[in-house]
Amino acid sequence: FEKLRLSSSVSASASSSSTSIDYKKRIKMSIRQQRESLPIFKFREEIIKAVTDNPVLIVIAETGSGKTTQIPQFLIEAGFILRGKIACTQPRRFAAMSVATRVADEYGCIIGQEVGYKIRFEDCSNPNTIIKYMTDGILLRECLSDANLDSYSVIILDEAHERTMHTDVLFGLLKEAVKRRPKLRLVISSATLDYAKFSQFFDNAKVLQIPGSMFPVETFYYTYQVTTDYLNAALNTVLNIHMREPDGDILLFLTGQEEIERACETLEEYIEKNRSRFNLDLIILPMFSALPPDMQSDVLLPAPKKCRKVIIATNIAEASVTIDGIKFVVDCGFAKQKINDPKTGMDMLTIIPISQASANQRLGRAGRTAPGKCYRLYSEKAYNEELLPETIPEIQRANLSQVVLHLKAIGVKNILEFDFMDPPHKDNILTSLRQLFLLGALDRNGDVTDLGRKMTELPVEPNLAKMLLVSVGLKCTDEIITIIAMLSAGNVFYRPRKKQTLADEKKKSFEHAVGDHLRALNVYKKWEINHYSSEWCKTNYLNEKKLLEAQDVRENLLTIMDKYKYEIYSAGFNYERVQMAICSGFFQNIARRPAISGRNNKVYKTIDEQECFIHPSSSLFHQLPSWIVYNNLTETTKKFLNENTVINPLWLQQLVPDMYRVTDFNPNADLDDFLHDLIF
Numbered sequence: 239f240e241k242l243r244l245s246s247s248v249s250a251s252a253s254s255s256s257t258s259i260d261y262k263k264r265i266k267m268s269i270r271q272q273r274e275s276l277p278i279f280k281f282r283e284e285i286i287k288a289v290t291d292n293p294v295l296i297v298i299a300e301t302g303s304g305k306t307t308q309i310p311q312f313l314i315e316a317g318f319i320l321r322g323k324i325a326c327t328q329p330r331r332f333a334a335m336s337v338a339t340r341v342a343d344e345y346g347c348i349i350g351q352e353v354g355y356k357i358r359f360e361d362c363s364n365p366n367t368i369i370k371y372m373t374d375g376i377l378l379r380e381c382l383s384d385a386n387l388d389s390y391s392v393i394i395l396d397e398a399h400e401r402t403m404h405t406d407v408l409f410g411l412l413k414e415a416v417k418r419r420p421k422l423r424l425v426i427s428s429a430t431l432d433y434a435k436f437s438q439f440f441d442n443a444k445v446l447q448i449p450g451s452m453f454p455v456e457t458f459y460y461t462y463q464v465t466t467d468y469l470n471a472a473l474n475t476v477l478n479i480h481m482r483e484p485d486g487d488i489l490l491f492l493t494g495q496e497e498i499e500r501a502c503e504t505l506e507e508y509i510e511k512n513r514s515r516f517n518l519d520l521i522i523l524p525m526f527s528a529l530p531p532d533m534q535s536d537v538l539l540p541a542p543k544k545c546r547k548v549i550i551a552t553n554i555a556e557a558s559v560t561i562d563g564i565k566f567v568v569d570c571g572f573a574k575q576k577i578n579d580p581k582t583g584m585d586m587l588t589i590i591p592i593s594q595a596s597a598n599q600r601l602g603r604a605g606r607t608a609p610g611k612c613y614r615l616y617s618e619k620a621y622n623e624e625l626l627p628e629t630i631p632e633i634q635r636a637n638l639s640q641v642v643l644h645l646k647a648i649g650v651k652n653i654l655e656f657d658f659m660d661p662p663h664k665d666n667i668l669t670s671l672r673q674l675f676l677l678g679a680l681d682r683n684g685d686v687t688d689l690g691r692k693m694t695e696l697p698v699e700p701n702l703a704k705m706l707l708v709s710v711g712l713k714c715t716d717e718i719i720t721i722i723a724m725l726s727a728g729n730v731f732y733r734p735r736k737k738q739t740l741a742d743e744k745k746k747s748f749e750h751a752v753g754d755h756l757r758a759l760n761v762y763k764k765w766e767i768n769h770y771s772s773e774w775c776k777t778n779y780l781n782e783k784k785l786l787e788a789q790d791v792r793e794n795l796l797t798i799m800d801k802y803k804y805e806i807y808s809a810g811f812n813y814e815r816v817q818m819a820i821c822s823g824f825f826q827n828i829a830r831r832p833a834i835s836g837r838n839n840k841v842y843k844t845i846d847e848q849e850c851f852i853h854p855s856s857s858l859f860h861q862l863p864s865w866i867v868y869n870n871l872t873e874t875t876k877k878f879l880n881e882n883t884v885i886n887p888l889w890l891q892q893l894v895p896d897m898y899r900v901t902d903f904n905p906n907a908d909l910d911d912f913l914h915d916l917i918f
């Protein structure tokens with residue numbers, strides 16, 4: 239390993255304070271003592287009074303101060319429960335679950351009783367729940383059936399600086415709800431946000447700033463050119479720290495689940511081979527939103543004696559989950575973000591540089607319990623000149639269809655006039671309206687149709703909801719539910735480094751000529767036939783946890799479909815029906831391989847003319863059919879189409895006559911010719 243070249247250290251802005259208590263000491267304290275040692279505890283009365291006196295309150299306190307876990311408990315203890323439950327939203331499922339579990343412990347109840355959580359596909363709360371953590375998407379959904387949120391006395395919109403699309407919409411909706419229901423209280427909380435702007439948006443809301451207790455963090459910048467190939471540099475840095483530094487846990491920020499899993503494997507292998515070179519054992523822990531709950535708690539547990547933890551996380555660890563004991567942060571400088579093309583309404587997951595605000599938030603993770611060090615894998619110049627000061631709100635970069643449909647269903651007539659803190663681009667709103675019209679969710683006047691209303695009842699995005707509803711008519715709902723469940727569980731194939739060939743062979747055995755959706759269905763069905771056996775998963779190199787997650791989602795969707803009295807039929811071996819149902823929801827994700835094969839005949843073109851390739855992990859990678867529908871497009875070294883299924887283009891005219899009108903259809907024609915008859 240080459241010695242890491244880092245420019246001379248730059249001291250970070252940070253203040254130390256004597257109020258902080260060594261975290262190892264904290265672990266030994268009773269729960270009550272732990273609660274009382276948090277910085278926010280001294281402000282208990284002030285917070286209660288501020289919430290009592292102000293319709294909207296903005297609370298700013300560093301990560302780990304106790305905002306998320308303590309504020310709801312303070313309010314319950316102060317008697318707010320007499321007026322209704324307390325809701326606290328989190329942008330991420332992981333945070334909602336982990337925080338609720340902690341608070342249930344503090345409160346002394348079983349999770350799901352007085353303290354519970356609700357996330358998509360999982361409701362761990364009951365009618366007696368008084369502190370309910372939930373994702374912001376769930377609260378938005380609750381607004382659909384109850385615009386005034388009558389059962390709640392206080393709504394806490396936590397992690398407001400993340401500016402997720404759902405939180406941004408809730409800002410606008412709750413600003414009105416507070417005016418309609420004078421007793422409702424709204425708390426906006428975050429570790430870092432532009433409070434002047436927030437206060438102004440909420441009609442000069444009161445701001446409460448709670449001083450933190452951060453230790454100094456020394457910052458190191460990488461002197462090489464910033465590249466997207468940061469993985470090696472990141473792992474080298476981690477190993478260097480592990481070799482040279484006496485103790486303290488490491489937090490490495492990467493961008494996504496697959497990258498994190500790859501990093502964990504590489505690191506594990508290296509450590510295994512070179513154990514003798516290190517004084518401490520290294521416990522390697524992944525952390526991302528889709529991580530199964532039982533693995534999540536490992537991240538938060540302190541490392542045993544003579545061990546060091548390295549947590550490899552997405553930006554989930556930036557603010558929403560507090561991990562004590564981190565002394566070293568390694569920041570790759572990138573994050574995965576959804577970027578939307580306003581012309582087509584398509585979302586693309588792209589890895590882009592983080593903002594300065596994010597970088598500083600990441601740095602701060604190293605100074606919570608002791609002085610720390612932060613290694614930035616980019617230059618100081620890049621930090622100053624290339625990173626944006628703030629992250630662009632999701633509402634200005636992601637597909638708005640679901641949000642627009644929800645707002646329409648709530649009764650917001652003119653989305654363009656909705657009170658957004660930072661309005662989305664007009665084009666983007668118009669594209670979503672058009673997409674919803676094509677899906678049949680809105681009529682020509684922009685009002686919600688029956689189908690649209692049915693779509694809002696299902697806890698999935700509009701395209702998936704359409705696919706599900708169409709499957710009822712096509713009598714293939716059983717298959718479509720499994721496919722949606724598998725899509726939501728993510729990649730189930732497991733590929734250990736030393737057994738790649740074998741794993742690939744097993745994976746091949748699930749392949750289906752029609753594509754990846756049916757491959758996923760195949761995996762699930764075979765697992766079912768094998769009595770959901772763990773052993774079977776192992777021998778087939780399948781990730782059992784993900785399959786179990788898919789099983790959960792499937793059961794949840796079946797319950798919902800049953801509630802609305804939809805009949806569940808299976809298509810048997812008539813896969814065409816399944817293909818058609820997929821096509822009906824994802825008709826905008828069509829790609830065509832141009833008939834005239836030039837030098838690069840693996841190129842596909844999407845309907846907005848992007849040149850893409852079938853991802854090597856797809857079962858259609860070698861087959862290269864002329865027409866496919868894809869689930870998503872990602873951009874790494876090239877633009878890749880993921881989760882693809884073969885389609886017959888003639889279905890399009892039948893399924894989406896408003897978009898595709900085929901006159902003189904020539905199946906060998908280029909996509910452009912085929913689409914030139916677009917109505918819009």
Ligand code: ADP
Binds near residue numbers: 303304560
């Ligand atoms: P904030 O929301 O201000 O970032 P939290 O309320 O999440 O802070 O956390 C306060 C403290 O509670 C943290 O310092 C941490 O020690 C403890 N804590 C939070 N979640 C957990 C958990 N799941 N397990 C153990 N301790 C936790």
Ligand code: MG
Binds near residue numbers: 302307557558
């Ligand atoms: Mg928090």
